Amino acid sequence: MKARMLMLAALALTPIAVYAHDDSHQAMMPGMHGMTGVGHEEDGGHAQGVGKPGNSKKVSRAIQVVMSDDMKFTPAQINVKRGETIRFLVRNGGRIKHEMVIASMTELRQHAELMRRFPGMEHADPNMVALAPGASGELIWQFTEAGRFDFACLQPGHFQAGMMGAVTVK
Numbered sequence: 431m432k433a434r435m436l437m438l439a440a441l442a443l444t445p446i447a448v449y450a451h452d453d454s455h456q457a458m459m460p461g462m463h464g465m466t467g468v469g470h471e472e473d474g475g476h477a478q479g480v481g482k483p484g485n486s487k488k489v490s491r492a493i494q495v496v497m498s499d500d501m502k503f504t505p506a507q508i509n510v511k512r513g514e515t516i517r518f519l520v521r522n523g524g525r526i527k528h529e530m531v532i533a534s535m536t537e538l539r540q541h542a543e544l545m546r547r548f549p550g551m552e553h554a555d556p557n558m559v560a561l562a563p564g565a566s567g568e569l570i571w572q573f574t575e576a577g578r579f580d581f582a583c584l585q586p587g588h589f590q591a592g593m594m595g596a597v598t599v600k
C-alpha cells in the first residue's frame with residue numbers, strides 16, 4: 431500500500447520534471463530557465479507575443495535608445511506598428527555596463543533575479559544587446575503581435591532600480 435502511494439506520487443511529479451528539461455537556453459546556470467522565448471520559438475516551444483529577432487535586410491526604421499547611469503532608458507516608451515522590424519541603435523551613455531533586453535515582464539523579472547544572485551553571469555541572446563560604458567550597439571527586432579511589451583536592463587540591481595521601458599505595438 432505504501433509503495434503504491436509512492437509510485438503514484440512519482441507519476442504525479444513526472445510532468446514537472448519533463449517541463450524542467452524543456453529548455454534550450456544556452457550558458458545555463460543551475461536552475462536557470464530560458465527567458466527569452468526566442469530559443470523556445472525555434473525549437474517549437476511556447477513562442478511569446480513579444481516578437482522575434484528581425485532580419486537586418488527588412489528593417490522598417492531605426493530608433494535610438496540611450497542607457498544611462500541614473501537607471502533610465504531614453505526613450506522609455508516606444509510605439510511601433512505591428513509587423514515592423516526595428517533597428518534599435520543603443521548607446522551606453524554611462525560609466526557602468528548596461529544592456530537592453532526585450533522580453534515579457536515575467537521573463538525579465540525572473541532573469542533579473544538570477545542576475546542578482548549570479549552577478550558574474552554572462553548572457554547573450556538575439557533579444558538583447560549588452561554594452562560597455564560609452565559603447566554603441568544594435569538590436570534588430572520584429573514586433574509581430576499587438577500589445578504592450580517590455581524591455582529592461584538586467585545588469586545586477588538595475589531592473590530592481592527601475593531600469594526598464596515599454597514598447598506599445600499597434
Ligand SMILES: [Cu+2]
Nearest residue numbers: 528583585588
Ligand atoms: Cu543598466
